[in-house]
Amino acid sequence: MSLQYSAVQWNRQKRIYDFILAGGVGVFLLLFAGLSKVLFPFVTDEIMLIRSFAAAAFILLHIILCIGPLCRLNRKFLPLLYNRRHAGVTMCFLGLIHAVLVIATYHAGGNINPFVSVFAGSPIVSSIAGVPFQPFGFCALVILMLMAATSHDFWLANLTAPVWKTLHMLVYAAYGLLVLHVTFGALQAEINPVYAIATAIGLALVLGLHITAAFKEKPTDQPDDGKFATEGFVDVCAVADIVENRARIACLSGERVAVFKYDGKISVVSNVCQHQNGPLGEGKVIDGCITCPWHGYQYQPDTGVSPPPFVEKVPTFNVRVKKGRILIHPRPNPPGTRAEPASID
Amino acid sequence: MILPLRKAHRTIFCVLSVLLPAAFAAGITMRQQVPPAASIPPVLASQTNPYSQVLLTESNLWPGQQIITSFCRNTRGGIAAKLILRNLTEPDLLLYWTAGTGNNTQLPANSIFLGKVDDLTPLLIPTSEQGNTGRLILYSLANHEIAASSEVFSLPNTHSP
Numbered sequence: 001m002s003l004q005y006s007a008v009q010w011n012r013q014k015r016i017y018d019f020i021l022a023g024g025v026g027v028f029l030l031l032f033a034g035l036s037k038v039l040f041p042f043v044t045d046e047i048m049l050i051r052s053f054a055a056a057a058f059i060l061l062h063i064i065l066c067i068g069p070l071c072r073l074n075r076k077f078l079p080l081l082y083n084r085r086h087a088g089v090t091m092c093f094l095g096l097i098h099a100v101l102v103i104a105t106y107h108a109g110g111n112i113n114p115f116v117s118v119f120a121g122s123p124i125v126s127s128i129a130g131v132p133f134q135p136f137g138f139c140a141l142v143i144l145m146l147m148a149a150t151s152h153d154f155w156l157a158n159l160t161a162p163v164w165k166t167l168h169m170l171v172y173a174a175y176g177l178l179v180l181h182v183t184f185g186a187l188q189a190e191i192n193p194v195y196a197i198a199t200a201i202g203l204a205l206v207l208g209l210h211i212t213a214a215f216k217e218k219p220t221d222q223p224d225d226g227k228f229a230t231e232g233f234v235d236v237c238a239v240a241d242i243v244e245n246r247a248r249i250a251c252l253s254g255e256r257v258a259v260f261k262y263d264g265k266i267s268v269v270s271n272v273c274q275h276q277n278g279p280l281g282e283g284k285v286i287d288g289c290i291t292c293p294w295h296g297y298q299y300q301p302d303t304g305v306s307p308p309p310f311v312e313k314v315p316t317f318n319v320r321v322k323k324g325r326i327l328i329h330p331r332p333n334p335p336g337t338r339a340e341p342a343s344i345d
Numbered sequence: 346m347i348l349p350l351r352k353a354h355r356t357i358f359c360v361l362s363v364l365l366p367a368a369f370a371a372g373i374t375m376r377q378q379v380p381p382a383a384s385i386p387p388v389l390a391s392q393t394n395p396y397s398q399v400l401l402t403e404s405n406l407w408p409g410q411q412i413i414t415s416f417c418r419n420t421r422g423g424i425a426a427k428l429i430l431r432n433l434t435e436p437d438l439l440l441y442w443t444a445g446t447g448n449n450t451q452l453p454a455n456s457i458f459l460g461k462v463d464d465l466t467p468l469l470i471p472t473s474e475q476g477n478t479g480r481l482i483l484y485s486l487a488n489h490e491i492a493a494s495s496e497v498f499s500l501p502n503t504h505s506p
Contacts, residue, residue: 041404042413044431131372165350172357179365183372196373203369207362214355254348277350 017083021090028056050101054186057094058178062202064088065175069213075282078293085151088171092141092148099141102134133185140177143170153275165277179203233320233327239266239344240324247290249281252330256281257317259326260290260301265341267301268317268328274335275312303338395419396427396467400501406481410493414481417467422503424475425467426459428483433493437486438462442470444479446497452484476502 032052036043043051064087070077107117118134147168149155156164179199187196236250242261249271250257256271258281269290271281278294285291289298289307299306304314313335320327321342333339396417403414411431416424426440441456443449460468462483481495 042429169353169357172361176361176365180368180372183369187373188376191376200369203365207358207365210358211362214358217351256348 013079014083014086017079018086021083021087025056025060025090025094028059029053032056046101046105050098050105051186053094053098053101057091057098058182059202060087060091060094061175061178062206064091065171065206066209069209072213072217073209075293081294088144089148089151092144095141095144099137131184133181133183133188136177136181136184140174140181143174143177147171147174156275161274161277175206231329232331233318233329236326236328238324239321239326242266242326245285247281247283249279250328252317252328255332257328258290259319259328260285261344262288262301264344265301266319266321266326266344267339267341268319269299269301269304270315270317270332270335272314273297274314280314302341303336304333305336396425400424400503403498406495406498407493408496412493414495415467416501418501418503423469423472424501424503425469426481427467428462429464430462433483435483435485435488435492438492439484439486440468441482441484442474442479442500443482444474444477446478446480448480448494450491452482452491456482470500475500 029052032055033048036048036051040048064084067077067080067084067087071081103114103118107114110117112120115138118138119132147170150159150164150167159167182199187199234252236252236259237248239261242248242259245260245262247258247260250259256279257268258271258279259266259268262285269280271279273280273292273294275292275295275297278292278297280290280292280299283291283293285301286298288300290301291298297306297312298310299312299314302316304316306312315332315335316337316339317332318329318339319342321344326342396419398418399415400418401416404411406412406414410433412433413429413431415427415429417427418424426442428440430438438461440459440462441452442459443453443456445453445455447453457471457474459470460466462468476499478497478499480497482491483493484490485492
């Protein structure tokens with residue numbers, strides 16, 4: 001977002017991402033259909049389509065949920081995060097096709113409203129006091145459709161970030177409901193252990209990656225408030241600890257801040273990007289602007305303001321350099337407030 | 346800033362990490378298995394399927410149709426045809442056997458009526474036709490027309506040496 005910045009709409013990276021996404025989904029559906037015809041020749045085309053779209057959506061959801069923690073663990077996965085919302089919308093669309101086919105095949109054409117039938121229908125077999133698996137899937141689809149409908153930045157701006165983020169955290173509720181939907185649905189009739197093992201592996205992967213990433217991030221959240229210098233400033237690190245045009249992330253008063261070194265100066269801003277809460281401290285200074293590694297949003301390091309015509313702002317922090325040590329005041333300035341950069345010399 | 350979000354994330358995953366594996370394990374371990382029977386109970390013995398031996402199953406016998414055709418044998422050497430119709434929705438379907446290689450648009454006069462088609466009942470083929478070449482014809486009694494005609498093939502013969 002420097003003077004040469006052009007709005008992030010359709011660009012080459014997005015086209016490549018979407019091409020690979022669509023191609024992957026198409027290949028999966030074709031492979032699934034082909035294998036179904038060979039291994040299960042008595043299965044009708046309707047059932048085969050129901051299963052293929054369900055499998056594609058469920059697997060894609062696992063991939064989407066793994067992208068976040070993978071990026072925390074290894075920066076090489078960051079390109080996957082860039083257009084993750086497109087994968088989410090695609091996954092929702094696949095699930096919707098599955099739902100429409102199920103309703104048309106099993107619930108439509110009778111004297112009961114198809115949606116009522118979804119909730120009133122019995123499970124496949126009488127197991128665990130007849131756990132109804134279809135409502136789980138229905139509720140998960142409603143959540144995913146809400147998320148897909150509000151995935152554009154327009155909604156992020158209009159719903160405000162806290163509301164938008166709370167809505168999109170519901171993806172975990174949707175995932176839980178879908179695991180229940182599969183466990184008490186398809187896995188009750190499909191007794192081949194391959195299906196149960198595959199579902200268990202997916203579940204273990206999602207939970208395990210998140211827990212691993214949480215443990216990796218935990219030390220960074222340990223407050224650095226103990227090393228007080230004078231006038232309330234906190235000694236965070238040495239100037240030499242920071243790579244040129246890069247940042248070091250510190251934790252002050254329970255929040256993360258990004259300490260950037262550039263052009264012989266030190267500036268400190270909030271570590272949280274105003275776009276999607278990306279970690280600014282993992283980005284770099286490009287064309288004189290702090291650049292978020294997730295989606296490329298930029299901020300001027302001394303003011304925390306995005307270069308025109310963009311209006312995003314992040315809080316800044318007062319900073320000093322004394323005897324090669326960086327001292328930061330833990331109280332943030334209001335977003336967009338200029339904080340004089342500390343000269344390294 | 347970000348800390349409340351991280352706390353929410355942590356709480357969610359603490360809950361999911363306990364609930365989901367437990368629900369998954371419960372769902373898998375408590376599903377009911379179909380109990381296998383070592384022998385058929387006496388009350389059901391008389392209801393055993395006389396056509397338990399499947400000689401041949403064809404899924405491509407009917408051009409343009411998704412019909413699975415099975416030929417089964419009974420204990421007396423008789424052969425029956427059983428059809429599973431996937432996409433044919435014509436009403437009142439009757440199955441005929443026609444010897445020869447002709448392809449008629451009308452039901453041939455020498456067609457042998459085998460029975461009304463359903464997914465459960467095998468239809469006995471006359472012993473005299475075993476081993477002969479001909480085709481099966483599905484005739485819709487309601488529409489008075491041939492609904493489907495199989496390719497020419499040879500019937501299995503249980504009496505061949």
